[in-house]
Amino acid sequence: FLYICLFVVACWAVLAACAATLAVVHAASPLGPSDRPEAYFNGSSYIRLSRPISLKQLVGLSFRTCVGGELFSQRFEGYTLHVTALFEQVVVSWARPSQPHREVGLAKETLDNRWHWVGLRYNSDPPSLLLEVDKDTQIISNVTWNPELLSPGALEAGGAVLLVGNVFSGCILEGPQLEFHAATSQIRNVVFGHCPLTTDECIDRKDVLRIQPKDHCYNEPCMRHGTCISRHDRYECHCTARYTGNNCEVDAGDPCASAPCQHGGRCVEEPRGSYSCACPAGYHGAYCELEESLDPQCVAGPCHHNASCSVPPGADTYVCACPPGAYTHLFIPRT
The missing domain is CATH 2.10.25.10 (Laminin)
Structure with a gap:
């Protein structure tokens, strides 16, 4: 009998030690309920996930709210990225050290107590990053516009802080790279399970996160x-x-490749992608298509002070294109 008692005591000691070990492991890296991918956030809730997201892979979630707020964010030192549901739009904002804050929004009403999908999708050919809200998309980065998001750098460092539902009121359904059953480092005031919100329409939304039209x-x-x-x-x-x-x-491609300038005009591309034609003497117009001496009304030189003369197609009178300066009238008296 004594040996049996000692054996039982020893077994309980082993089980207690195992339980303590499991508790320590769970405290260090708790797992969300894998069978409950849905959760309610009350405005002071959040989930911190251990593994940072990568913008080179699809990342997103579904949400339902009348109030809105921050859906997910990631930050490391001076690098930040936020995706937020606001009144009549979803906004992606980001910042880097020594660079101004930037944001891109997609106009869409999502604060209507219905389920909506929001995601960031990377395309490799050509490189670009898109904001998706349901079936609508908005480019937020490519090689010529906000290219810094294509090389996020320290934003994806191993120590980056990834939060879901911070300052958000409503329900969130997990999605790619934002899975609740993954290892988490902190859960605060989150209620896992079926969304407790009623299916009524949003009526009184005085606390909605608005921005002025x-x-x-x-x-x-x-x-x-x-x-x-x-x-x-x-x-x-x-x-x-x-x-x-x-x-x-x-x-x-090069807008001058099609040789849009006529009569020997020289095509000059502007920084924003437009072009202008530098016309030779005797020609003017957007494409150097107008010859000043072509119409008899212009032969006598009715335009003064170096203004150019032309007769628009279908018109019965000439028009003077005045040079920059103080002269702007159709007909400029001689001085």
Whole structure:
């Protein structure tokens, strides 16, 4: 009997030691519930994941909220990246040491208590990084626009802090690189399980994270390769000659290659991708297509002070293109 008692005591000691060891391991690297990929965040909650995200792989999650907030962020020393759901838009913002804060937004209402997908997708050919919100996309980086995001450097260091749901009120469903069952280093005030929000429409949203209505061109969606026109609910890009695409993101090549300047004019490409024609004597116009002596009305030289004369197609009178300076009238009296 004594031997049996000693054996039982020894077994309990071993089990206690194993339990203590497991507790230490769990405390060092706790695992989220793999069978509960959904969680509720109350505005003061967050999950810190141990493994930083890589922008060279798809990263994203789904969320449902009436209030919004920061969906996920990563930071290391002076490098930061934030993805935030705001009123009528989702914004990606980032900063680097000694560089100004930058942000790109995609106009879309997501604070409607419905499930929405948000992700960052990297394309290798040509290199670019896209913001995805449901089926809508917005380029946030390529080789000519915000190229620093294509080489994130220290942002992806092993010691980077990756947070999910910080200052966010609503439900989040895990996604690529943001998996709740992965090793975590800290969980605060997070309730795992089915989303507890009701399915009612968002009515009273006084605490919604709003920003004042602003110009849809504020974040330079045309990538400085064209002129952005802000509409009521969208923007339009009028691209320069070198670029095309919804966001002027496609480089179509040298705009002077097609020799657009006539009558020996010299084509000069501008830094933004447009071009101008330096016309020889006797010609003018955007393409040097107008010959000053071609119309009889211009033969007598009715335009003064070095202004050029032309008769537009279909017109019955001449027009004077005044040189820069104080003269701007159609007809300039002689002095």
